[in-house]
Amino acid sequence: MFENLKEQPADKILALMGMFKADPRDDKIDLGVGVYKNAEGVTPVMRAVKAAEQKIWEEQVTKAYTGLAGDPDYADALINLVLGDAVAREQVAAVATPGGTGAVRQAFEMIKMGNPEARVFVSDPTWPNHLSILKYLGMDVVPYRYFDSETGGVAFDGMLEDLKGLKAGDVVLLHGCCHNPTGANLNMTQWKEVVSILNDKGALPMIDIAYQGFGDGLDEDAAGTRYVAENVPELLIAASCSKNFGIYRERTGLLMAVSADAGKTKLTQGTLAYLNRQNYSFPPDHGARIVATILNDPALRADWAGELEDVRLSMLGLRKQLADELQKLSGSDRFAFLGQHRGMFSRLGTTPELVEKMRAESGIYMVGDSRMNIAGLNSTTVPILAKAIIDAGV
Template sequence: MLETLKPQAEDKIIRLMAQFREDPRDGKIDLGVGVYKDATGLTPVMRAVRAAGAELQASETTKTYTALAGDSQFHAVMRDLILGDAVPASRVAAAATPGGTGALRIACDLIRKARPGARVLMSDPTWPNHPAIAQDLGLVPATYRYFDEASGTVDFAGMKADLSAISADDIVLLHGCCHNPTGANLTPAEWDELVALLKAKGATVLVDIAYQGFGDGLEEDAYGVRALAKALPELLIAASCSKNFGVYRERVGILLALVPEGTETALVQANLAALNRLNYSFPPDHGARLVQTILTSETLTADWKAELEEVRLSMLGLREQLASELRRLTNSDHFDFVARHRGMFSRLGLSPEQVERLRVEFGVYMVGDSRINIAGLNTESVPKLAAAIAAVL
């Protein structure tokens, strides 16, 4: 049987990580993998996470299973973090999942059960796992215009034109904030316009929000998803705690399902629990319990928010430094969009040949489409990167 399996495509980022590790050069720069790093190159354990871990270690009395959909208090604190008071809690079903990827998988599984073979429209470009998960579950990936390579901005006119042609049977996948891989985000006014369009079309929306707090702030980054929740009869939200809580290896995610008024929330909740059961039985709890501990403590929440703001501002500072250096070295404002982008990523608009030259000649590692992880930089490596980019233009 096993000999009939087909070879799988190698993950480009995993390959890039291996190349970086094998490169003996001092001063090499890793801008590929999507993990936050501080100025020393480490992914730190946040202060509140460490404190919550100590508290949990002292107070936890059992390692028995939680519910199939995870702990209801975790659902509640995550619902409040993401949706605020946009909708009544009674309209939201939820399931804890292994990371944001697990939430996306359960979301697509739920779509498959409700609408087999549905078309799922995704931004062009999008995170490669989006179409891969959808296709693996028998859904049909499609795209809508999103990014203008020349200007490094959102092609909002193209986006609206493409989404104006969808039907009520379609699923539209949106990035909640800090678009991956481009870093180009919708403004609040554009969100309002998009919400009105999607409400008129009647399609179901799935939001992937993996970077809340990394862009313009916790509340500001939730603007789009909350506007959608207020306006649409139903909504699916896949969220991750990997970035904003720094609990990457704990695999903490959640799927929220906003249920139409008049529909039994319990029906949707039971389906989410059943899907969890089929995929991995009970979801992991330790990381979710850490997040829950933080968000139910005023002291820990305040410290977490303060450190998250430090992280956000450090990335904005690196963006502004890189844009300034590129402006100086190229005598052009072409790369000013880097300072306007938000989150961990920006797509620079370099060719694959230029990206390869950066790796071979300068030890700068980025994904082939020229997506860079801003958090892979520090104040000393920014000038080196800018000089290398200027050299290959």
């Protein structure tokens, strides 16, 4: 049997990591891997996470299974963090998942169960794993225009034009904030126009929110998601705690299904629990318990929110420094969009050939589509990157 297996496509980011490790240059810069790093190049454990783990270690008396949906305290706390008071709690079914990726996978599985003919409209570009999972599940994917390489912003007119091709029962996958890989976000006026089209066409929105707190603030980053939840009949949300709690390896996610009619919640909750059972049975708990402990303890929550704000402001500072440095070197404001993007990532909007030139000549490692991890920089390496971008002729 095994001889009939086929080689699978290599993950481009993992391949890039391997190339970076093999590069002997001391001044090389890794802007590929999607994790937050501080000025020392370390992905730190947050203070509140350490304190929560200590508290769990001291108080936890069992490692028995949780329910199929995971810890209810975790679901309640994260639903509140993402949705605030946008909808009543009884309108939301939710299950814990292995990371945001697990939530995305379960959401696609639920869509397939609910409407096998549904097409999934996906931003061009999007996080590559969205497309990989959809392909694996054999679901029909329709790209919609999103990023304007000339302006570095959202190609909103093209996006609206493409969404006009929606049919009832189709799904539109949206990024809640800090769009990966471009860093270009919808504003509230644009969110409202998207919701209008969704309701007019009878399409289901699915929101992937993996970077809440990394852009403009915890509530500000959730504003689009909350507006959608308030104004559509049904919504799927895949949330991740990897970035904003810094617990990447704990694989902590949550899938939410929001219904306008609270009477439907029992059905959707049962379906989500069933999908968990078929896929991995009981979800992992340690990361979820960390998050619940932090969010339900006022002192820990305040310390976490303060450290997260420091992280956010650090990335904004790096963005401004890079945009200013490029303005100085280029004598133009054509890179000003980098200061306007939000989150860990930005897309330069240049060619794979020039990305390769920066790698070969300057040791700058970014994904071939010119996505770069802003959090991979520090104040010392920003000028090096800016010079490499100009020297390469971007």
